[in-house]
Amino acid sequence: MAPGRRLRRHAPGVAGTVDGCVDAPVDDARRIVRAAGEGHLGEAKVDDLTLAVSEVVANAYRHGRPPVRLRVWVADGRAVVTVADTGPGPQDPFAGLLPAPSEDSAGYGLWITHQICDHVSLRRTPEGFTARLTVLQHPSLS
Structure with missing residues (x-):
């Protein structure tokens, strides 16, 4: 069984809805993930996860439908975060596997x-x- 699946058997350490304009929920998501990851992941991993979550939350607000829900599970050395909205998601089943740049620099999140x-x-x-x-x-990378 994947490590994330075992971790998600327990209630999330943080769960909630991030609402408002695009910038405020992204800032809230960054703060939540950073606080949850401290003490469980190294600084570089917390930075990586914070960036990834901020991109996904921004996408949920730009392309999905509210409410946007953020859930975080952490344990020593691992973290799982889910970001959910009520929209249909990307049409492309391979979204994110290759960069999809557009003229406005979007498509990299x-x-x-x-x-x-x-x-x-x-x-x-x-x-x-x-x-x-x-x-x-x-x-080995700690």
């Missing part, structure tokens, strides 16, 4: 997320769309 997280899953359900991000603190 999911690609960056795939590059810096150990695992990324994107799931569409009748209730909406969820991105799940997992990071692991590899002992």
Whole structure:
């Protein structure tokens, strides 16, 4: 069983809705992830996860539908974050696997997320769309 799946058997350490204009929820998400990761992940991993979550939350507000829900599970050396909204998610089933630049510099958020997280899953359900991000603190890279 994947480490993230075992961790998610427990209630999230942080769960809530980040609402408002695009900038405020992204700032809230960054603050929440940074606080949750401290003491469980190294500084570089917390930075990576914070960046990835901010990209996914921004996408949820730009392309999804409210409410946007953020859930965080942490344990020593690992973290799982889900960002869910009630929108349909990206049309492209390969979204984020290659950069999709546009003229306005958009299209890199999911690609960056795939590059810096150990695992990324994107799931569409009748209730909406969820991105799940997992990071692991590899002992040799601490």
